[in-house]
Amino acid sequence: MNVLHRESIFLPPDGKQTPCLLGSRCDKCQTVVFPQMPVCPACLTNGAMQTVEIGRTAKLFSHTIARFAPAGFKAPFFQVFVDLPEGPRIFSLVGAACPIEPGVLEDGMDMRLVLEPLADTPENKDLLTYKYVPAAMHGESGRVRHA
C-alpha cells in the first residue's frame, strides 16, 4: 500500500513495535513539532532538530462532522484536532471503528493511533494514512487495518 505523508509515519517492519508518527524535537529548547522541520519554530535554531517517535496516543481537542466531502472523500466523515502528549496539536481523521454520529466523540477523550486507508473511495482506498480512534474502540494496538 502507498502511504500518505510517508516521511511522517513510522511503519514497524515487524510485529514487535506499534506504528507512530515521526516528529522533530529541538535539542536546544526541547520543543516538539509535527510534521518534521529542520528549523525549530520556537527558538529558530537551525540544525538542532532530532526525529522523535510521537503520537501513539492523543487527547481529542476538537471535532466536527463534515457533511460535504471534497473529491476523493466520502461524507459524512469526522475531522478532528488532537493533542499529542509530546506537545503538538495536529489535524487528523478518525478511524473506521468509530460510528459517525453526533455525541460519539467528546473533546478531551483519550484516542489511539491507527493506520487506515485515507478514504473509502476509488482514489484513496489504497492510500494509507494516520487516524485516531477513541481508546475504548481501539482494537489491535494500532496495527495496520486493511480496507
Added chain:
Amino acid sequence: MREVVIIGVGAHATGQFAEKPLKELGYTAIWGALDDAGVSPADIDAAYVGNSIGGLLTGQEGVRGQVVLQHSGITGIPIVNVENACASAATALRGAWLEVASGAADVALAVGVEKMFVGDTARTIAALSAVSELDLSQMGMQFTTSYAIHPKINLKARMKEYGWTIADFAKPAVKNSYNGSLNPLAQHRRPLSIEQIVQSRVVVDPLTLYMCASISDGAAAAVVCSADMASKFTSKTPIRVASCVLRSGVYRLPDDDRLDTASTTAQAAYEAAGIGPEDLEAVELHDAMAPAELMLYERLGLCGPGEGPKLIDDGVTTLRGRVPVNPSGGLCSRGHPVGATGLLQIAELVWQMRGEAGERQIQKRPKVAMAQNQGGLLLGQDSAVYSCTILKT
C-alpha cells in the same frame, strides 16, 4: 515615503460568467478604474495583478498578469504577478502603493481577478483547497473545517465559551445579505432570514451553506498616484492610503498565548495611520464564513470578547449603525472571487467615501475606513496571509 492616493476604482460584477476568460473580467475592472481616474494606459508606470487559482483552473499557470493587461492595452511596463490566496488583490494594492510611495512610479495600477466557474465545481473546490498547506488539504480538510474546529478560530468552542448560538452565527449573513440586496455588483441579492440560513444544508457541523462565501467570478482594479498629482487627472475626492499592512501567519504551539495575527496586523495598520478602532466609520472585512465576522469584530478591536452578536443586535455594524461593516454585502453576499476580493473591498470603500454607493450609501459619508483581508492556511495554526488597509479622506 510619499503620500499616495487612490484616484480611480473599477469592478466587474461578481457572479457566474462562464463564458468570460480572466482577461475579459479584468478588462471591465481595469478600464472602469482608468476612466474613473481620468488616466490613459500610457500614464500607468507599474502594475500588480492579483490572482490566486487561475493557473489550476484556466491552465494559464504563468504570466497571467501580463496576459490580462495586454488585453486591456497595458504593456511594456513593470508588471508583477501576485499570488497570496484570498488576499492576492490586497497584496497587489500594497505593491502599487509601495511603487508610488517609494518614488519608483508616479501612477500605478492594482488589479485583482479570479475565475472560479469552470463548469466543474469539484475542480474549483480542489483548487481552493490548494491554498491550504498540502499536508492539511490532502487529508480532506476544507476551509469550512478550519472555521469550525481549527484552534485558531474554533467556532464550536465559542458556542461553549461565549454562549453563542447557531442563530448568532447567522446574524452577520442576515445583515450582509440585506446589504448585498442593495448592491448591483453583488452575486447574491436576496435578503436572507436567520431561519433560512440556519436551515440551509450543513456543510461541516454546525456551519451551513448560507454561512459560507460562495465561489464567484469577478474583478476589481484601483489606480493610485502620488497625492500631489491627483488633481492633474481628476477632480474627484482622492482617497488617501493612510496605511497598508501585510503580514504572514506565525507558527503557534498549543500553549501560544500571543495575540492573534489578525489583531496584530490591524494594530500595525492603526498605528501607521495614527488612528484607533474607535475612529473607523466603515469596514470591509473577511467574512469567508459569516460567524467569522463575529470573531473579527473582536480581533479588529471593535468590541470585547464574545460581544460580536450584540454589535449586530444593537445595529452598530448595520448600514445605519455607527460603524457599518461590509456595506457591499461582504464575501458571503457580494461573493468571493478569491484573487479579486481585496480590491472589491477597496472599491466599495472608495465609493462609500465619495458618496457614490447608491442605495447602500452610508448616510454619513465615511472619512476613515478599513479593509481587512486574509487568506490561505498553514501548518502551525495561522492563515498564511493577513492584510489591513486604512483609507482616509
